[in-house]
Amino acid sequence: MIDLPETSLRVTYVDEPELEFGHGQRLDHPKDGLFLYGPEGKPSQREVRIGVIGTESGIKEFRSWLLKLQAGIAVPESGEREKAYRPHLSDFPGLKEAYGIDVNDDAIVSYALSLSDIERTTSLENHHEAVSLTADFFIDTVAQHLRDEEASIDVWIMVVPEIIHDRCRPLASGRRSLDLSPGEFSKRQKKREDLPLFDGFIDNKAEDIFDDVPDFHRQIKAKLLTFGQTCQVVRETTLAPEKFLNRAGKPIRGTQDAATVAWNLATAIYYKSQSTPPWKVAQMREGVCYIGLVFKLIPNHKDNHACCAAQMFLSEGDGVVFRGANGPWYTENKEFHLSRDAAKNLINRVLDTYKGKFGAYPKELFIHGKTKFSQDEWDAFSEAAPPETNIVAVRIRPTMGDVKLFRDGDYPCIRGTALILGEQDAFLWTSGYVPRIDTYMGPETPNPVSVTILRATGDMPDIEVVLSDIMKLTKINYNSSAFGDSLPVTIRFADKVGDVLVMGSAQDAERQPFKFYI
Known part of the structure; x- marks a missing residue:
C-alpha cells in the first residue's frame, strides 16, 4: 500500500467533460450526441468509398x-x-x-x-x-x-x-x-x-x-x-x-x-x-498542446536500441504522430530516456508543426509520460521552449490496487473523483460509476491513475486544471464510441503506436496522422 502524507487530504470531483457535435450542440456521451446532432462539422465527403x-x-x-x-x-x-x-x-x-x-x-x-x-x-x-x-x-x-x-x-x-x-x-x-x-x-x-x-x-x-x-x-x-x-x-x-x-x-x-x-x-x-473527427471536446483550453512520449524496443536489435515518437493532440481532438530518432534510450534502470539532442529535435518538430497550423507557438505544451524525465531531457525541453510557451512535464501512471477509495452506495466511487495529495500530486479515478449511464463497467473496485506534475519551464499549473485536462483526453478514443477511457489518449495508445513504429516496414514513417496507427 502507498503511504499517504499526514497532511489533510482533499477529495474533489472533476466534472465529466462535454463533447461538441453538429450545430455546436454539446453532450457528454458520443452515442447520444451523434444520434441527436450528428458529427461535429460537416463530413468532408458524404459517400465513403470502401475497399474490402x-x-x-x-x-x-x-x-x-x-x-x-x-x-x-x-x-x-x-x-x-x-x-x-x-x-x-x-x-x-x-x-x-x-x-x-x-x-x-x-x-x-x-x-x-x-x-x-x-x-x-x-x-x-x-x-x-x-x-x-x-x-x-x-x-x-x-x-x-x-x-x-x-x-x-x-x-x-x-x-x-x-x-x-x-x-x-x-x-x-x-x-x-x-x-x-x-x-x-x-x-x-x-x-x-x-x-x-x-x-x-x-x-x-x-x-x-x-x-x-x-x-x-x-x-x-x-x-x-x-x-x-x-x-x-x-x-x-x-x-x-x-x-x-x-x-x-x-x-x-x-x-x-x-x-x-x-x-x-x-x-x-x-x-x-474524413478530414475531421466525429466529435471534439467542448471548451478545450485554447493555445494548449498535449503530447505523449512513446518508447518501444526495436525487435532483434543487439544493443537493445529503442524507437521514440511523440503523439501530439490539439484542441480539435485529432492527433499527429512524430517519429523520433532510434537509439540507446533503454537505461540500466529499465526506463526510457532520450539524449539531449534527440529530445530537443523531437520537441522542436512538435512546436514547428503547431506554429505552422495556428500561426503561433502554443501557450502551454504538456508532455505526458509514464516515468520521470532525465536532466538531459528536461534541459532539452527547456532549450526548445520559446519564451511564450510554458512546457509542463506530467507523469501519468496506472495504479495496480495500491490505493482504493470506497463509496457508501451500491456502486464504487464516481468517475472523475480525485484525491488531492498536494500541489503537484493527485489520484484521479478515470474509471468508476457513471451516473449518466447508471452503471460501472468494471469487474471490481476501480483503480485510479497517479498524476504528478514534475516540472515546468514557467509557472506551475494548478493540479485541478491538469486533472480536468486529463479527463478531457479520456473522451477522444475514435476507435470506439465508448463513454470514456480509463487513460488519456496521450497514454492510452502509446504502446499501439510504438508497436507499429518499431516495425522495419515502418522505418520511413516520419509524420503521420494518428488515424493510421489505430
Missing part, C-alpha cells in the same frame, strides 16, 4: 453487415425490464442518421483472397515467413489497386479469417499446435544467420522479414504507412459470431452486442475516411 479484402465468405459477411449499418441495429433484449436496466447500451440508428455519411454497396471495391493460400502460408514452419507472406496477400492487393485503378479508396476493410488471428500473432497457440511443442517450435525458427547466401551476400529480401515482429495486425498497419492508406481490421467472428461454433454449439468467442459493434465500426469508418 478478405475471403469470399468474409467479404459476403461484411456486405451483409453494411446493410445492417445502413438500416440500424437495436439493442438485443429478452424483455422490457432487462433493456431498462442496460442504459449503457444504445440502439444504432444507422450510418447516415448518426454520421451523415453513406456507403454505396454497388461502389464497394472488393478483392477475394484464397482461403487455401492463407491456410498454406499460415502453416509455414517459420513464424516470420508465415506472418509476412500472409500480410502481403492483403498489402499487395492494396498496392495493385493503387497502381492499376483510378478510383481512390477512403478506408480499407481487412476481413480476417480466424486462422490468421490464431496463427499470426507472436507465439500464437495456433502456430505452436502446428508443430510439436513451444520449445520445439522455438528451436525450429530460422534466424538471420540461417538464411541462404547468393553471390556471397545474404538474400536481403528474405532478411527483411526479421525486421518485423510476427504480428499480422501490426504488419498491416506498418506497411500501409508507406501508401498513406487507412484501414480497419475486422475478424470474421466479429461479423458473424453465430457461424463459428464450438462442439457445444456456442460461439467460439464472446463478442459485444451487434449494436455496440455497429457503433464502434461506424465511428472507425468515419474517423478514418
